[in-house]
Amino acid sequence: MRTRSNYKANASTMLSILSPSQCEEIFLAAEEVLERTGVTFHDDEALEILKKAGCYVDGIRVRIPSYLVDRALRTVPHRVTLCNSRTGSRDVLLEGHNAYFGTGSDTPFFYDPFTGERKRSTKESVGWACKVIDALPNLDFVMSLGIVQDVPLLISDRHQFEVQVLNTGKPIVTTAHDIYGFADIIEMCEIIAGGEEELRKNPFMTLYAEPISPLQHAWEAASKLILAAKKALPVVYTPCVMAGGTVPATMAGVLVNGLAESLSGLVLHQNTREGAPFIMGGVFTIMDMGTTIFSYGSPEFNLLMSALADMAHYLKLPMFGTAGCTDSCIPDEQAAIEAAISIAMTAMSGPNLNHDVGYVEYGSTASLELLTIANDIIGMARRLVRGIRVDEDTLAVDLIDKVGPGGHFFTEEQSLRHMKYEIWNPSLINRQSYEVWKGQGSKTLTEVANEKVKDIILNYEPEPLPKDVQKKIGAVVERAERRLNAAV
Secondary structure, X not given: OOOOOOOOXXXXXXXXXXXXXXXXXXXXXXXXXXXXXXXXXXXXXXXXXXXXXXXXXXOOEEEOOHHHHHHHHHHOOOOEEEOOOOOOXXXXXXXXXXXXXXXXXXXXXXXXXXXXXEEEOOHHHHHHHHHHHHHOOOOOEEOOOOOOOOOOHHHHHHHHHHHHHHHOOOOXXXXXXXXXXXXXXXXXXXXXXXXXXXXXXOOOEEEEEOOEOOOEEOHHHHHHHHHHHHHXXXXXXXXXXXXXXXXXXXXHHHHHHHHHHHHHHHHHHHHHOOOOOEEEEOEEEEEOOOOOOEOOOOHHHHHHXXXXXXXXXXXXXXXXEXXXXXXXXXXXXXXXXXXXXXXXXXXXXXXXXXXXXXXXXXXXXXXXXXXXXXXXXXXXXXXXXXXXXXXXXXXXXXXXHHHOOOOOOOOOHHHHHHHHHHOXXXXXXXXXXXXXXXXXXXXXXXXXXXHHHHHHHHHOOOXXXXXXXXXXXXXXXXXXXXXXXXXX
C-alpha cells in the first residue's frame, strides 16, 4: 500500500467564483443595505413581526439591524430534505454541494410534441410534462413547466398542483397565487402524507415565492412566507434580478442587492418560527440591452449563479439555482450550447435545487425535447463532477502487468466491475457510425428526443396515488371552484 505525505486528493471536480474573503465582503455589504436602506413590506402581519423582533419600522419601510440577520442565520436549518410522495424515501438532500435538477414552473406556452406547434399551456400539457419528468432518471424534482390556462385563473394554482402530484412521485416545487391557494395546496399535501405532522417530518412539496426587486416584499409573497414558517414546511424565497435593470449593472452589486432581498425574507421567516426550513437562491442575470429580455443564456447568468452558490455555501444555506435553459426560441443548437454550459457550471459549483431545465425563449415556453436532451447533459455533468478516483485498485498496475503488451482488458473482472462507475453511457446522444446512423433514419438529436417524449406520454404510467386520496385532493379543488363561483 502506498503512503504519501503532503498529498491532497481531489475527490471531485469543483468550481468556485468567489474567495471566502469576497463572500464576506458581499455579505457585509448586504447587511449594510438592510440596515441603512432597508426594504419595504406590503403586509401588516409581516410589519408587526419585524417590529417586535427589533427592526426599525417606518410605515412600510423596514430597516434590519445586522444582529437580526446574524441571529436568523444561526437559527435556520443548514440542510433541507425533500421526499418522494409515493414511497416517503428521502431522495433530495439539500446540503453541501449536492446538485439536483428539475424543471421550472409558470411558462405561458409549450411546444406540443405531437404537432410541433407553440401553444398555450393547459392542464393536459402540465400532466404530460410531469410524466416525462417522472420517467427521466436525471431529473430529481418537478415544477409544472406551464401555467394551467384552461381553468378559472384565480384557482389555477390548485389545478396546477393537483395535476403535478397525480403524475409524479418526485418532490414538487410549486407556486401559489396567494396565501389562500397555498393553504389549499398544503391541505392536499397533508391528505397525501397522512396528516400535518407526517408532512412536516417528510415533506414532498416546497413553495416557490419571490420578493420584487429592488428590495420589495409584496403581500402575496410575505404572507406565503409567514404561512410556510408557521407550518414549518420548506420554502424557497428567491429574487429574480436583472443587472442594469432592477439591480446595479456590476456583478458584485447584483449579488449584494439580491442577497439583501433573500436575507430580509429570512429574517421575517425565522422571526415567525425559529428553525423553520428556508431555501435561498435566485435567478440572477442581465437585462439584454438589445432586446430588454431577461437573459437565460448569457455568460453573466452562469457566472452569477455560480457566484451565488459560493455565497450559499459561505452562509451554509440550501440554495435554489437555475440551469438547463436558453434564450433560443426552439430546442436547437443554441439551446443545447446554453443549456450544457449552465448545467455543467451548476453541477461543479454545487447549488442544491436547480430549476428551469427545459425552458426556451428566456422562460416563456417549455420544451419537452430540450428537457429530455438535458437529461443526458445532466448525466454527463455528473460524470465530470465525480472526477477521477486514484487509489491502488484504480491505478490497476497489477492488471496491466497481468494482461501485458498486446492483450486486451474487455473481459477482465476488474474492468467489468468498474465500467458502471467509471464510464457514462448516454441514452439519446449518438455514438453510432455514419452508416448505422443513416440506416436508422439520419435523425437529429431533437428528433430522437421528440420520439422519446411521445413514447413516455403515450406509454409511461407513473405510480398512482390511492383512489381515495385522489378523490380527497380533487374535493379541495372542487371546493375552491364553488367558492369562486359563489363570489362572482
